[in-house]
Amino acid sequence: MPRSQGDNSGPTPLAETENRRSExxxxxxxxxxxxxxxxxxxxxxxxxxxxxxxxxxxxxxxxxxxxxxxxxxxxxxxxxxxxxxxxxxxxxxxxxxxxxxxxxxxxxxxxxxxxxxxxxxxxxxxxxxxxxxxxxxxxxxxxxxxxxxxxxxxxxxxxxxxxxxxxxxxxxxxxxxxxxxxxxxxxxxxxxxxxxxxxxxxxxxxxxxxxxxxxxxxxxxxxxxxxxxxxxxxxxxxxxxxxxxxxxxxxxxxxxRETDAVLRATADGVLGMDLDGRCTFINRAAAEMLGRPPRSVLGMDLDELAFGDGVDSPHLFRKALDSGNASFTTDAELQRKDGSWFPAKISCRPMIDGREVRGAVLSFVDLTEIREAESALREAVRARDEIVGVVSHDLRNPVGTIYIAADLLLEVPLPEDKRREQLVVIKRQAKHMEELIRDLLDISRIETGTLPVHPTPSPVGPMMEDALAQARSLASQKGIVIEQHVEGVLPHVNADRNRVLQVFSNLLGNAIKFTPEGGRIRIRSATGDGEVVFEVADTGVGIPPEQIDRIFDRFWQLSEGHGGAGLGLSIAKGIVEAHQGRIWVESTPGEGTRFLFTLPAIAGTVPQVPSGALFGGVPGVGGVQ
Structure with a gap:
């Protein structure tokens, strides 16, 4: 049937255009x-x-x-x-x-x-x-x-x-x-x-x-x-x-990063902590320094693990979490499993995944060796300063005296007796300088273990007589009486006679120095257990109890104004110990002081003496400590 004029089964050109535009x-x-x-x-x-x-x-x-x-x-x-x-x-x-x-x-x-x-x-x-x-x-x-x-x-x-x-x-x-x-x-x-x-x-x-x-x-x-x-x-x-x-x-x-950090930080202790402050990881170095098996610390609280019960931690963990990205470092004492402590430098930083904080990483280094080295260095500097101070102080006076006396001899014509007096002054001051230098050398040798000691069989009696002969002149100037007591028959001692006389000289000189005029000094000797015990006691001012432990320290003096370099007792201790002997002190303030020391007796010649029977049962003598 023929299509009518209004019939249009296909798209119009406008529609096609719109479709194309829409498409x-x-x-x-x-x-x-x-x-x-x-x-x-x-x-x-x-x-x-x-x-x-x-x-x-x-x-x-x-x-x-x-x-x-x-x-x-x-x-x-x-x-x-x-x-x-x-x-x-x-x-x-x-x-x-x-x-x-x-x-x-x-x-x-x-x-x-x-x-x-x-x-x-x-x-x-x-x-x-x-x-x-x-x-x-x-x-x-x-x-x-x-x-x-x-x-x-x-x-x-x-x-x-x-x-x-x-x-x-x-x-x-x-x-x-x-x-x-x-x-x-x-x-x-x-x-x-x-x-x-x-x-x-x-x-x-x-x-x-x-x-x-x-x-x-x-x-x-x-x-x-x-x-x-x-x-x-x-x-x-x-x-x-x-x-x-x-x-x-x-x-x-x-x-x-975590793996690399563990591999690189084998010498430092590293701990991984979760958000609750409990251990999630520990490396071998940290376990060894803390003295704990690695598996036993997982899940432990940081304070319990490294700071001990009742001890406030530096709060680095909380600071790291609160900061979000900063790291914190401090020095602190860490506790081992056995309860001992060691110094450490601690660093803590947050462990972040993207923008999420997952915990923190705590690392630490044992500072024990560094602190010991610093302490040793400070001690060496202090010792050097002490030596320089003593030498400059104690040598200045004799040098000045010698200079003045020599200048007087050169510039002023003096009678023979006056010239002789000045020469005596020079000789006396030179001897004082020689003694100071000898003491300094002895101290140095004692500290390095090279003090020369040549023990030989020596009788006790003559050695004590020589020591008293050297001290009586000085004691008589202060009206001090020196008493000598020898208890029983004494064996010979194995000793360097000159060094032992040096010990007596230092102890007696010290006793004379601190004993007032008219006082008494007693020197005694007796046989102990394989040794001979010597005592030098005085009626001087005594030593306060808090100072007893420092009495043998070098350069230490009980009080100012008594002269000396403070080396005598330290040298005496070094000489006695070089003879394999012992030396100690007992004192009551206001009543006096007793110095006692021992020297080894010649084997086979020591009489049998009951332990504690010497000097009225003095503790420390005859084997009683």
């Missing part, structure tokens, strides 16, 4: 949405790729280099402690042991430096495409400072110079060592600048990503008004995939 608009919208979605997914990926070289540079170069630089620094600190310990001893065996330990520390430092040099001079230029001249300069400066310091004290370690020649160089030694520490600090600061630059790149990348993402989201919202369901579905899927990828990448980076 083109739909295609454009879909294309825009596809581009928008691709941009939302690709922008973070591309920005992450931009940061990957920086992350690799930090993780593979700068962080390992910082760790190696720290190990090099620690080895130099330990080497410094060895040098200080070397200065404190004169024992050849101990010096060899210290030299060996020093060489080990130096070898460790050299190994760490070679590894550091490999990182900075080979691997770093490979990644950067060019050398980092500043880091290489800091590295060269660090090695030069280390070599300068080593060469400065090498003559001391090699035995080319003695301690007396070394003492004037102590200040220069410290200056070289400070230069080494400053060079190490400058290298660490250079590393810190590069890590900070990486963090700045990360911050800039995050800001750029945020701006781009914001713009794309605004555009996406405008387009999503037309296809909200499809866009929401696809965008949600892409966001989930991006979050999952970020999570997997963060877990991998965190796992790698």
């Amino acid at each position: 083109r608009a739909t295609h454009a919208l879909l294309a825009f949405l596809v581009v928008l979605l691709l941009a939302l997914g690709l922008v973070p990926v591309q920005l992450s790729k931009r940061l990957t070289p920086f992350a690799d540079l930090v993780g593979e170069i700068y962080e390992p280099a910082q760790e190696l630089a720290w190990q090099f620094h620690v080895a130099q600190v330990r080497a410094f402690s060895r040098v200080q310990a070397f200065q404190q001893t004169q024992s050849a065996v101990e010096r060899r042991r210290i030299r060996d330990a020093y060489e080990n520390e130096r070898a460790t430092a050299a190994a760490r430096f070679q590894e550091l040099q490999q990182l900075l001079e080979v691997r770093l230029p490979e990644q950067l495409g060019q050398p980092d001249e500043q880091l290489e300069l800091r590295l060269t400066e660090l090695w030069d400072r280390a070599e300068d310091w080593h060469l400065h004290h090498l003559p001391l370690l090699a035995g080319d110079i003695g301690l007396q020649e070394w003492l004037p160089r102590v200040g220069t030694e410290q200056s070289h060592y400070d230069g080494l520490l400053n060079a190490s600090q400058r290298l660490n600061e250079a590393f810190g600048e590069r890590v900070a630059a990486y963090r700045s790149q990360v911050a800039q990348s995050d800001a750029l990503q945020q701006r781009i993402t914001s713009g794309l989201v605004i555009a996406g919202l405008f387009a999503a008004l037309l296809a909200i369901a499809a866009v929401g579905l696809v965008a949600g899927r892409l966001r989930r995939l991006a979050r999952e990828a970020d999570g997997r990448r963060g877990d991998a980076v965190l796992a790698r």
